[in-house]
Amino acid sequence: xxxxxxxxxxxxxLGLAMLSYGSWxxxxxxxxxxxxxxxxxIFFIHVPTAWNSLLVLxxxxxxxxxxxxxxxxxxxxxxxxxxxxxxxxxxxxxxxGSIWARPTFNTWWTWDPRLLTAxxxxxxxxxxxxxxxxxxxxxxxxxxxxxxTIVAYVxxxxxxxxxxxxxxxxxxxxxxxxTVSSDYHTALRLNAFAMLFIAIWFIARRTRVILLxxxxxxxxxxxxxxxxxxxxxxxxxxxx
Amino acid sequence: MSxxxxxxxxxxxxxxxxxxxxxxxxxxxxxDDSAPHxxxxxxxxxxxxxxDDSSDTSSTAPVMAKQPAAPDVVxxxxxxxxxxxGDNLIDCEDLNDCASFPTCGQIQGGWGWVISAYGLSFxxxxxxxxxxxxxxxxxxxxxxx
Numbered sequence: 001x002x003x004x005x006x007x008x009x010x011x012x013x014l015g016l017a018m019l020s021y022g023s024w025x026x027x028x029x030x031x032x033x034x035x036x037x038x039x040x041x042i043f044f045i046h047v048p049t050a051w052n053s054l055l056v057l058x059x060x061x062x063x064x065x066x067x068x069x070x071x072x073x074x075x076x077x078x079x080x081x082x083x084x085x086x087x088x089x090x091x092x093x094x095x096x097g098s099i100w101a102r103p104t105f106n107t108w109w110t111w112d113p114r115l116l117t118a119x120x121x122x123x124x125x126x127x128x129x130x131x132x133x134x135x136x137x138x139x140x141x142x143x144x145x146x147x148x149t150i151v152a153y154v155x156x157x158x159x160x161x162x163x164x165x166x167x168x169x170x171x172x173x174x175x176x177x178x179t180v181s182s183d184y185h186t187a188l189r190l191n192a193f194a195m196l197f198i199a200i201w202f203i204a205r206r207t208r209v210i211l212l213x214x215x216x217x218x219x220x221x222x223x224x225x226x227x228x229x230x231x232x233x234x235x236x237x238x239x240x
Numbered sequence: 241m242s243x244x245x246x247x248x249x250x251x252x253x254x255x256x257x258x259x260x261x262x263x264x265x266x267x268x269x270x271x272d273d274s275a276p277h278x279x280x281x282x283x284x285x286x287x288x289x290x291x292d293d294s295s296d297t298s299s300t301a302p303v304m305a306k307q308p309a310a311p312d313v314v315x316x317x318x319x320x321x322x323x324x325x326g327d328n329l330i331d332c333e334d335l336n337d338c339a340s341f342p343t344c345g346q347i348q349g350g351w352g353w354v355i356s357a358y359g360l361s362f363x364x365x366x367x368x369x370x371x372x373x374x375x376x377x378x379x380x381x382x383x384x385x
Contacts, residue, residue, distance in 0.1 A: 023358060038350035042357040049361065085368075092364050099357040103350075110335055168315070168337065198365065205372045212379040 008204035015197030022048075022190030030183050039103050044184070046096040048191040053089035056082055056199050057125065057156050064149035067142055073214060074207070076142045081206035083128050083149060085199050090122045105170055112169035117159045124152035138214075 026044030033040030063079040066072075097115065098108045109115065128148040135141040163171045177185060314325045316337035323330045325337065332338050 027354065027358070039353050041354045045358055045361050088364065088368055092361050095360055095364075096357045099353055099360070103353050105335060107335065170335075202368060202372065205376060209372060209376050209379060212376070212383065216379065216382065 006204070006208075008201050011197045011204075012201030015194045015201060017194075018190050019194035019198065022187050022194055025187040026191065030187055036104060039100070042096060042100045044187045044191055046093070046100055047188060048195045049089055049093045049096060051192055052195040052199055053086060053093050053121075054156055054160055055196065056089060056203075057086040057121070057153065059203075060086055060125075060149050061153040061156070064146040064153070067146040068150075071139070071142060073138075073142075074211065076145065077207045077210035077214070078203060079145060079149065080129070080132060080210055081203045083125055083145075084206060085202045087122065087125045087129065088202075089195070089199065090118065090125065094118060094122065101170070110170060112171060113162045113166040114159060114169055114171040117155060117162055121152075121155045121159055124155055125149075128152055 023045065026041050030041075030044075032038050033043070036043075060079060060082040063075055063082060067075045067079055094115075097118075101110070102108050128145060131148050132141055132145045135144045163169070163173050167173055180188075316327075316329070316331065316334040317324045318331050318334070318338035320331070323334075325334070327334060327336075329335075
């Protein structure tokens with residue numbers, strides 16, 4: 001049986017290769033951080049996950065606006081897929097953060113403003129997916145998903161900027177290449193692009209699944225009721 | 241899943257999304273009520289002490305000191321062995337103020353945490369890959385048959 005090759009696999013393979021190399025660098029090549037020692041190596045997966053979580057959800061916002069404008073099934077499927085991948089990355093982000101916080105701050109969780117807003121982000125976008133499963137009818141589901149995504153997206157810039165607005169938490173204010181040791185740049189950038197490519201691959205694959213599911217549902221749905229000459233539905237071939 | 245269960249799940253998700261904002265607002269809005277004894281507020285400052293660090297209001301108007309004035313912005317100084325903000329937590333014990341202070345992190349363990357973080361992340365990516373791939377295969381098979 002011949003399987004069709006999709007171009008997204010190239011991006012996925014590139015992402016996997018970059019993630020492997022970047023993680024190897026982060027784990028074994030770069031020197032340990034002066035204060036955090038080996039635990040600081042979590043930084044090389046945690047920070048790229050955070051960046052891409054917000055980036056993927058920003059993509060969801062753009063798709064949501066597009067869905068409201070053009071109402072295309074393909075855009076709706078891509079929107080749902082990107083919200084799902086955004087939720088996956090946010091879960092990973094929070095788990096990595098907890099594992100980082102335990103040895104460094106002696107706690108699994110604290111009500112730090114960024115942690116709180118990131119948790120809200122997760123619940124809000126999980127709520128979008130839940131709302132989608134609740135909505136009935138293709139058009140309604142499409143509009144509700146897009147509208148809820150736009151509402152939930154309000155939290156994304158808050159998560160990003162809150163370290164500057166409320167700098168008293170455990171997260172430091174924004175870092176820049178000039179404030180991070182150049183030893184760490186390559187591993188960080190490799191993993192950041194790797195996570196982005198893997199997200200694109202996930203979204204492309206998941207979009208395909210959703211479109212196939214929708215096509216299957218449409219085929220298995222009962223045909224629309226026949227209507228009589230007066231426009232009223234017919235019962236067993238008899239005009240009502 | 242029935243419609244009512246889906247609706248309840250959606251309500252729960254929305255509720256969980258809204259509820260934490262209340263705690264954040266409560267934390268930022270009730271400083272006067274929650275200030276424990278020992279905080280150096282203008283009301284607590286003895287005007288006769290001549291303490292130059294205190295607010296000017298203490299020396300100019302003792303009556304004003306009786307008013308419920310906003311407390312000074314007091315935060316923990318993380319390396320002076322004192323409870324500066326009066327929350328009974330000294331220096332690095334005060335996680336709210338000193339968690340990011342360079343000498344406060346008590347690094348416990350090492351590689352175990354790193355392996356856990358990377359392992360769980362890769363496991364999550366692998367699980368999602370498998371889930372999507374298997375689902376896609378199943379749908380493609382169904383489409384062919």
